Amino acid sequence: MLKCDIAIIGGGPAGMAAACAAYDAGVKDVIIFDREDEMGGILRQCIHNGFGLHKLGKELTGPEYAAVYADMVKERGIKVYTNTTVLKLSNDKVITATNTEGILKVKAISVILAMGCRERSRGALNICGTRPAGIYSAGTAQKLINCEGYMVGKKVVILGSGDIGLIMARRMSLEGAKVEAVCEIMSYSGGLTRNIVQCLEDYNIPLYLSTTVAEIHGRERLEGVTIAEVDANRQPIESTKRYIPCDTLLLSCGLIPENELTTGAGIEIDHITSGAVVDQNRQTEIEGVFACGNVLQVHDLVDYVSDEAEIAGKGAAEYVMGKSTKGEVIITKSGNGVRYVLPQRIVKNDEGVSLFLRVTKPFGKVKFTVKSGNEVLVTAIRIKAAPGEMEKLTVKADKMAIAKNEITVELEEV
Amino acid sequence: MKRELTCIICPRGCGLTVQINGDNVTVTGNGCPKGVQYGIDECTNPTRTVTSIVRVANRIDTMVSVKTESPIPKGNIFDLMEIIRKKEVNAPIEIGDVICDNVFGTKVIATKQVK
Incomplete structure (x- = not known):
């Protein structure tokens, strides 16, 4: 069995940044496992800028951003196993992987989970109708077009207005397709306003809010979809149904953290983030196992994935070097208007802590309050807050010192 | 004339108000100086960075991702796409290699390495 100090599962933006941070913190024996033929993860197909x-x-495209980190990994001489799929992680930190050489077993002192997300599929959405060709998840279409040069269709409807759906609406338009509509079941878009x-708006593509695809039509190839407005229970309203002819339907209906390895190791999953329950170093319930990036919580920006991965990488290095992570545990809770707070628990030391959170719905001007019992630790005003934009609130060391048992984050409209 | 815009320079997406009185353009609502320039440009000469792909002729099923080195006028986006679509290049390609020179006041450059 191979041995290493830190094994990182996934060589996307999270895995690469975690590897570099661990190395820079003093642990040189780091291995990255990636199932693709080169590192970069989803960034490889995100050819747009931003x-x-x-x-x-500086403003880079996805492949350029990935190349910056891939170069950092190479400069440090960090080992990378590409074309290698991790099949299993055990609770004693043994990784079982497979590649063309056969089966590989690696015993690591610390493991960093950086597997990212996959897209919600048609099956998970329960859309009525036939099963013709021409229905893709937005990311699959993105990969086919941008990496393989295969154009997926000519007349397109997109369900879901998350950032991938919006980016693909533009991409399809640039390549000569007509995007008939973007439908969003919620009353607001989950994507960035920009x-x-x-x-x-640049391509005159209509966005229909509180609208979904109610039926799919066509036998061999998609011929059209029926769209409908939805009621308060998100059910299609019969009288609003209308048919749009199209040959392609792209689904951009949310990302699901790919946590099969995590649950296989017996690590508890937060049912709201769909990622592991972690402390401020991104350490899961199993000592020495850390998680970061989209496998932990779905991020809006890769920049924040890199930030989070650096926290996990540093945490893993400190664990390998024997720094204790034991202490009084404080649980974080979501109050009014807050959907989740990460980390879910904080091991008290003499440092401050940054809390990451999402709100439940779009708000105008809000005031966030972080408190423990009756003690207010931080307040912050934001001009606007939306579920699509992650918020960060930092509790300073002197304020963390007075926190006890629980910390609650809540907001009020002001 | 008054226009309400969303700044697209960064993910923050500030809501801008641009007031145009002849040659006098004022921008408010911006969170940083870049927003002022964006607001003025968007009302006088809107531009966009264009990203796409170009086929690599000497590699099977391989595309290289490309971008305009600087933004081009919004009205020329589809003209540029026509040029990019017809283009073919040969590997090896490094990030920053010029794919199309002198197009709409800028260059199209590679954003990915192809060995």
Whole structure:
């Protein structure tokens, strides 16, 4: 059996940044496992620009952002096993993987989970109708077009207005397709406002809110979809049904953290984030197993994935070097208007902690309050808050010192 | 004339109000200086960075991703796409290699390495 200090599962933006951070913190024996033929993860197919403004101070495309981190991994001489799929992680940190050489077993002192997400499929959405060709998840279409040069259709309807759906609306338009509509079941878009402007408005693509695809038509190839407005229970309203002829339907209906390895190791999953329950170092319930990036919580920006991965990488390195992570545990809770708070628990030390959270629905001007019992630890005003935009609130060391048992984050409209 | 815009320079997406009185353009609502320039440009000469792909002729099923080095006028986006679509290149390609020179006041450059 191979041995290493830190094994990282996934060589996307999270895995690469975690590897570099662990190395820089002093642990050199790091291995990255990736199932694709090169590192970069989802960034490889995200050829649009807008990455890196926050983290690298310049605007890059996805492949360029990935190349920056891939070069950092190479410069450090970190080992990378590509074309290698991890099949299993045991609770004693033994990884079983497979590649063309056969089966590989690696015993690691610390493991960093960086497997990312997959897309919600048609099956999970329960859309009525036939099963013709021409229905793709937005990311699959993105990979076919951008990596393989295969155009997927000519007349397109997109269900879901998350960022991938919006980016694909523009991409399909640029390649000569007609995007008839983007339908969003919620009353607001989950995507960034800038993407509504530069991907839909620039190309005169209509966005229909509180609208879904109610039926799929066509036998061999998709011939059209029936769209309908939805009621308060998100059920299609019969009288609003209307038919749109199209040959392609793209689904951009949310991302699901790929946590099969995590649950296989017996690690508890937070049912709201669909990622592991972690402390401020991104350590899961199993000591020495860390998680970061989209497998832990779905991020809006890759820049924040890199930030989070650096926390996990540093945490894993400290664990390998024997730094204790034991102490009084404080649980974080979501109050009014807050959907989740991450990390879910904080092991008290003499440092401050950054809390990451999402709100339940779009708000105007809000005031966030972080408190423990009757003690207010932080307040922060935001001009607007939306579920599509992750918020970060930092509790300073002197305020963390007075926290006891629980910390609650809530908001009020002001 | 008054226009309400969303700044697209960064993910923050500030809501801008642009007031145009002849040659005098004022921008409010911006969170940083870049927003002022964006607001003025968007009302006088809107531009966009275009990203796409170009076929690599000497590699099977391989595309190289490309972008305009600087933004081009919005009205020329589809003209540029016509040029990009007809283009073919040969590997090896490095990030930053010029794919099309002198198009709409800028260059199209590779954003991916192809060995």
